[in-house]
Amino acid sequence: MIVEISIVPIGVGESLSQYVAKALKIIESKISNYKLTPMGTIFEIENFKELGKILDEIVDELIKNGVPRVYTVIKSDFRIKSTTMDYKVEKVKAILKFDK
Amino acid sequence: MIVEISIVPIGVGESLSQYVAKALKIIESKISNYKLTPMGTIFEIENFKELGKILDEIVDELIKNGVPRVYTVIKSDFRIKSTTMDYKVEKVKAILKFDK
Amino acid sequence: MIVEISIVPIGVGESLSQYVAKALKIIESKISNYKLTPMGTIFEIENFKELGKILDEIVDELIKNGVPRVYTVIKSDFRIKSTTMDYKVEKVKAILKFDK
Amino acid sequence: MIVEISIVPIGVGESLSQYVAKALKIIESKISNYKLTPMGTIFEIENFKELGKILDEIVDELIKNGVPRVYTVIKSDFRIKSTTMDYKVEKVKAILKFDK
Numbered sequence: 162m163i164v165e166i167s168i169v170p171i172g173v174g175e176s177l178s179q180y181v182a183k184a185l186k187i188i189e190s191k192i193s194n195y196k197l198t199p200m201g202t203i204f205e206i207e208n209f210k211e212l213g214k215i216l217d218e219i220v221d222e223l224i225k226n227g228v229p230r231v232y233t234v235i236k237s238d239f240r241i242k243s244t245t246m247d248y249k250v251e252k253v254k255a256i257l258k259f260d261k
Numbered sequence: 262m263i264v265e266i267s268i269v270p271i272g273v274g275e276s277l278s279q280y281v282a283k284a285l286k287i288i289e290s291k292i293s294n295y296k297l298t299p300m301g302t303i304f305e306i307e308n309f310k311e312l313g314k315i316l317d318e319i320v321d322e323l324i325k326n327g328v329p330r331v332y333t334v335i336k337s338d339f340r341i342k343s344t345t346m347d348y349k350v351e352k353v354k355a356i357l358k359f360d361k
Numbered sequence: 362m363i364v365e366i367s368i369v370p371i372g373v374g375e376s377l378s379q380y381v382a383k384a385l386k387i388i389e390s391k392i393s394n395y396k397l398t399p400m401g402t403i404f405e406i407e408n409f410k411e412l413g414k415i416l417d418e419i420v421d422e423l424i425k426n427g428v429p430r431v432y433t434v435i436k437s438d439f440r441i442k443s444t445t446m447d448y449k450v451e452k453v454k455a456i457l458k459f460d461k
Numbered sequence: 462m463i464v465e466i467s468i469v470p471i472g473v474g475e476s477l478s479q480y481v482a483k484a485l486k487i488i489e490s491k492i493s494n495y496k497l498t499p500m501g502t503i504f505e506i507e508n509f510k511e512l513g514k515i516l517d518e519i520v521d522e523l524i525k526n527g528v529p530r531v532y533t534v535i536k537s538d539f540r541i542k543s544t545t546m547d548y549k550v551e552k553v554k555a556i557l558k559f560d561k
Contacts, residue, residue, distance in 0.1 A: 163499055163500065164500075165498075165499075165500040165501070167536060169369060169371070169432055171369070171371065171375050171377070172374055172375030174372055175371050175372030175429045175430040175540070175542075177371070178549070178552040178553045178556060179556055181553050182553050182556035182557050185553060185557060186557065189557075196498065196499070197550055197553060197554070198465075198496065198498050198503055198550065199463055199465075199496070199503055199538075199546035199547070199549040199550055200463065200464075200465040200501075200503050200536055200538065201465070201500075201536075203498055203499055203500050208313070208317045208320075209312070209313035209314075209316035209317045209320070210310060210313035210314055210317055211313070212309070212313055213308070213309035213310035213311070213312055213313030213314075214309075214310055214313075216309035217308045217309045217310055220308075220309070220339055224341060229340065229341050229342065229375045230338070230339065230340045230341070230375040231337075231338075231339045231340075232336075232337070232338055232339075232369055232432075233335070233336065233337040233338075233339070234334075234335070234336050234434055234536060235333070235334070235335040235336075235337075236332075236333065236334050236335075236467060236500055236501075236534060237331075237332070237333040237335075238330070238331075238332055238333075238499075238500065239320055239330065239331045239332075239333070240329065240330045240331075240475070241324060241329050241330070242329065242475075246499035247499070249478070249499040250497055250498070250499050252478040253478045253481050253482050253485060253497060254497070256478055256479055256482035257482050257485060257486065257489075263399055263400060264400075265398075265399075265400040265401070267436060269469060269471070269532055271469070271471065271475050271477070272474055272475030274472055275440070275442075275471050275472030275529045275530040277471070278449070278452040278453045278456060279456055281453050282453050282456035282457050285453060285457060286457065289457075296398065296399070297450055297453060297454070298365075298396065298398050298403055298450065299363055299365075299396070299403055299438075299446035299447070299449040299450050300363065300364075300365040300401075300403050300436055300438065301365070301400075301436075303398055303399055303400050329475045330475040332469055332532075334436060334534055336367060336400055336401075336434060338399075338400065340375070342375075346399035347399070349378070349399040350397055350398070350399055352378040353378045353381050353382050353385060353397060354397070356378060356379055356382035357382050357385060357386065357389075408513070408517045408520075409512070409513035409514070409516035409517045409520070410510060410513040410514055410517055411513070412509070412513055413508070413509035413510035413511070413512055413513025413514075414509070414510055414513075416509035417508045417509045417510055420508075420509070420539055424541060429540065429541050429542065430538070430539065430540045430541070431537075431538075431539045431540075432536075432537070432538055432539075433535070433536065433537040433538075433539070434534075434535070434536050435533070435534070435535040435536075435537075436532075436533065436534050436535075437531075437532070437533040437535075438530070438531075438532055438533075439520055439530065439531045439532075439533070440529065440530045440531075441524060441529050441530070442529065
């Protein structure tokens with residue numbers, strides 16, 4: 162499945178990029194192919210249990226770095242017919258191009 | 262932590278309540294205190310790994326019932342200082358009442 | 362359509378209920394029937410433009426109260442066949458009861 | 462502010478890219494700089510009212526194309542101190558590189 166996670170540390174001021182970088186380092190160590198966007202991080206993963214392990218590790222790391230509260234938003238897209246991150250984007254782009 | 266999950270079965274028409282009911286039955290069997298809202302289900306859970314196990318079970322159940330694609334939205338609120346679903350709502354209501 | 366909004370003020374510490382109360386006061390003044398949940402506020406509204414006006418007012422109010430950054434999550438469910446918040450919940454509950 | 466929108470048409474089968482393309486064409490006609498990701502579309506916009514107008518137009522277009530139900534997820538990040546989509550990503554990448 163394809164997932165997008167957005168980690169929002171709360172209680173450590175308004176500049177969050179250093180914490181996002183810490184979260185991303187954990188993702189980088191487990192996921193070879195991820196996309197960092199201005200609003201989250203997107204990657205493919207086997208199932209929710211595997212995703213849960215990564216998210217627990219991220220929360221632990223943020224707590225160790227002084228974050229008292231962590232808000233998270235996750236979107237996931239599971240499909241029996243296997244799909245990839247790149248396929249989803251390319252298909253939409255192909256339709257857009259064809260229609261012009 | 263407090264989580265809200267929204268399960269959106271795709272590819273089985275526009276009426277989704279029978280699938281939501283199947284997901285809810287799984288939640289009911291694991292979580293004693295949950296809140297069903299018009300836009301999701303809210304409950305307290307230890308960590309993301311435990312949440313992941315429940316979500317994997319829900320996806321499996323929906324697939325078995327003919328759903329080819331499952332879109333999910335999860336929001337979570339983890340706080341070191343322990344909190345509860347009811348406390349969050351009561352505190353906001355108390356402030357609203359006091360301000361009147 | 363039915364919408365759920367979650368307002369997350371950033372940069373004002375970890376306790377957010379006083380800000381959520383300010384947002385809710387604005388919603389209360391415009392929307393007669395809303396549901397406050399531990400993870401957001403749910404109500405029915407005509408369209409996204411009307412929702413946008415309310416959200417802009419909430420952001421303005423939070424800024425006036427010293428919030429430097431506002432993170433928001435919105436989920437919406439639009440259906441041609443009109444539906445209500447209560448209908449969605451009741452239908453799922455009815456199926457759950459029937460299945461027992 | 463920076464927003465990410467995810468449009469999920471319901472009731473038209475499991476393959477959604479043609480509908481996503483229709484939504485994207487509307488975004489393209491109004492927003493010069495947008496990012497299409499595997500899980501949504503990200504762009505900068507003045508306020509929620511302007512975003513609302515675009516979303517209403519997308520919903521109308523999908524209905525005209527036979528979609529009976531539209532589920533939407535929106536995340537937004539408003540900051541007094543102005544920021545851009547590219548700045549957010551570059552800053553995290555810079556921290557990651559520096560830490561290595």
